[in-house]
Amino acid sequence: MTGHSEPAAPEPAPASSDWRATGDRIDALIAASASGGAVARERSEELVRLVTDFYGAGLEQLLDVLYEHGRLGDDVLAALAADDLVASLLLVHGMHPYSVETRVEKALESVRPYLGSHGGDVELLGVTDDGVVGLRLLGSCDGCPSSSVTLKLAVQGAVEAAAPEITTIEVETAAEGPSDASGPVVPVDALFSRLHEASASPGRPGASWQPVPELNTLPSGGVVRVTAGGVEVLACRIGADLFAFRDWCARCDLPLEGAALARRLGGASGDAVLRCPACRAHYDVRRAGACLEEEGLHLDPLPLLADGTSVSIAVPTPVAT
CATH class of the missing domain: 2.102.10.10 (Rieske [2Fe-2S] iron-sulphur domain)
Known part of the structure; x- marks a missing residue:
């Protein structure tokens, strides 16, 4: 009909296997709802919370049923934790089978070969109740102008991916470390001064x-x-x-x-x-x-x-x- 415009077709939803794209799409839809005013955005956010809580309750019930039937052993828990999508859902609802300390240590294990190639290592000192991760960098981190930058990216990125609920990553300085440390400690001030130089000085490489x-x-x-x-x-x-x-x-x-x-x-x-x-x-x-x-x-x-x-x-x- 003349003068009549058809409504725009909705954008296709991301494939179910691409769960990260789905999360990005949810954020985009919530942001778009802000054009309808504060009330519309609040309703969108409430809808997402309710749906998340609903499926979280179902996931928890599923694990309870498996446990009651003797099917939720250590091997099954390990398999669930190894699946990134399932592990992410468990983290969101506070049901991950591994503690923060275990997940952080596993993350550090994944980057130790890289640190070792530069003569370095990292030690987990602990995780506080308020989500502060304490680390100690060991050995030498020299080798190339950008080694400190990529070292920080490797450690911080791996830890944050494994334990997104942490709030801060603190690196112990040499003066704070115990006298019987297994190797020389890289002073955190020196590490971060090199990071600042790399990002601020022209001609100095950084990393991303x-x-x-x-x-x-x-x-x-x-x-x-x-x-x-x-x-x-x-x-x-x-x-x-x-x-x-x-x-x-x-x-x-x-x-x-x-x-x-x-x-x-x-x-x-x-x-x-x-x-x-x-x-x-x-x-x-x-x-x-x-x-x-x-x-x-x-x-x-x-x-x-x-x-x-x-x-x-x-x-x-x-x-x-």
Whole structure:
């Protein structure tokens, strides 16, 4: 009919498997409701709270039923905690099977290979009741101008992803540490002064988390070369674990184009090595890319975070010229 306009079709909802996109869409819809005034926004927020509480009660009841029937053992709890979507739902409703301390320690384990490649380590001192995580950085964090930046990104990003309910991450200074510490402590003031210099000084590299969606579907045993934030990256997957390195061989100084995973001779099924197709050097993936042929050589590992639907890599930002 002339003069009659059809109502705009609603935007399609994200696929159910992309739960992060669904969360973003919910936020966008709530923000859009603000155009209808404060009352409309309050009603939208109340609707989301009610739906969340409703499904949270159902999730809790489901776990109770499993427990009553003897099906909620340690193995099932571990499987639930390992699924990022389920773990996120459990966290939202305060039903995660692992304590904050356990989740933080698991997060630190995931970044220790990266810290170790720079001669460093991190120790969990504890978590307070009000959500303050205490850490101690050990060893040397030197090696490149951006190492402190990527170290902070690796530790902070991994901890916050594993325990989003924490409020603060505090790093103990050398003066505050006990005298019998297992290694030298990196002073927090020195660490953060380097971070400030990196972000404030022209020509000094910083670092940032870059999403790499193509790694979501990388199969076990797969190796792929990608670009993240202008940095060439070589990524591979062993079982459920993802690893990322700079795309550059430490032995022959060439890109790792055509590199493939192989089982380490005499190692377990999960002990894989990357072989450079140019010089045939072998790098232990799980040991931060340590070279098997020449001691002291290793690939440059990059911090990586995966939440089940998205993967991000911490890469140095390009140096301004």
